[in-house]
Amino acid sequence: xxxxxxxxxxxxxxxxxxxxxxxxxxxxxxxxxxxxxxxxxxxxxxxxxxxxxxxxxxxxxxxxxxxxxxxxxxxxxxxxxxxxxxxxxxxxxxxxxxxxxxxxxxxxxxxxxxxxxxxxxxxxxxxxxxxxxxxxxxxxxxxxxxxxxxxxxxxxx
Numbered sequence: 678x679x680x681x682x683x684x685x686x687x688x689x690x691x692x693x694x695x696x697x698x699x700x701x702x703x704x705x706x707x708x709x710x711x712x713x714x715x716x717x718x719x720x721x722x723x724x725x726x727x728x729x730x731x732x733x734x735x736x737x738x739x740x741x742x743x744x745x746x747x748x749x750x751x752x753x754x755x756x757x758x759x760x761x762x763x764x765x766x767x768x769x770x771x772x773x774x775x776x777x778x779x780x781x782x783x784x785x786x787x788x789x790x791x792x793x794x795x796x797x798x799x800x801x802x803x804x805x806x807x808x809x810x811x812x813x814x815x816x817x818x819x820x821x822x823x824x825x826x827x828x829x830x831x832x833x834x
Contacts, residue, residue, distance in 0.1 A: 685747055686743050689739050689743035689746060692742075692765060693738045693765060694739065696735075696765055696768060696769045697731055697732070697735045700769055700771075700773070701731075704775075704776040704777075708776070711776075712776065715833070715834050717833070718826065718830065718833060720826070720829075721826065721829075730819060733815075734815065734819060737812050737813065737815065738761075738813070738816065740809075741809035741812040742758070742761055742809075745758065745802055745805050745809050746758060748806055753801065754805045756801055757798065757801040757802050757805050760794060760797050763794055764791060764797075764798055767787060768791055770787060771784055771787050771788050771791060775827065781827065781830050781834060782831055784827055785824070785828055788824045788827050789824060791820055792817070792820050792821065795816055796817060798810075799817060
C-alpha cells in the first residue's frame with residue numbers, strides 16, 4: 678500500500694469514528710434521565726441497538742470514503758468528498774441538538790438536511806465508484822427511520 682493511500686485510510690478511519698465517539702459521549706449523558714423520561718413511540722427500538730448499528734454504519738462510511746478518496750483525482754471525486762464532509766458535520770451536530778440541547782424540532786429539521794446530504798452522497802459516490810454508493814444505502818435507510826423516530830418524539834413531546 679502506498680504511503681499516501683495509508684494516510685488516506687487513517688484519516689478516513691479517524692474522522693467518522695471520532696465524530697461517532699464524541700457525539701456518543703454527549704448522547705450517553707442524556708439517555709438515562711431526559712431521554713428515558715420522554716413519551717416514546719411504540720416503534721422505538723431498544724437503546725442497546727443504536728450502538729452496534731451506528732458502529733457498522735460508521736465503518737461502512739469509512740470504507741466508502743476511503744475507496745472514493747483513493748480513486749483518481751477528478752472534479753466528481755473532490756465534490757463527493759466535500760459532500761461527505763458536509764454530511765458528517767450534520768451527523769455530528771444532530772446528537773447535540775437532540776440530546777445535549779434537547780431541541781427536538783431543530784434536530785428534526787437538521788436530520789432532514791442530513792438525509793438529503795446522504796442521498797446526495799449516494800449520487801455523487803456513484804459517479805466516482807458505484808459500489809461505494811450502494812454501501813451507503815443502509816445509512817440512508819437507518820437515517821430515514823431515525824427521521825421518522827425524531828418526528829414521533831417531536832410530536833409526542
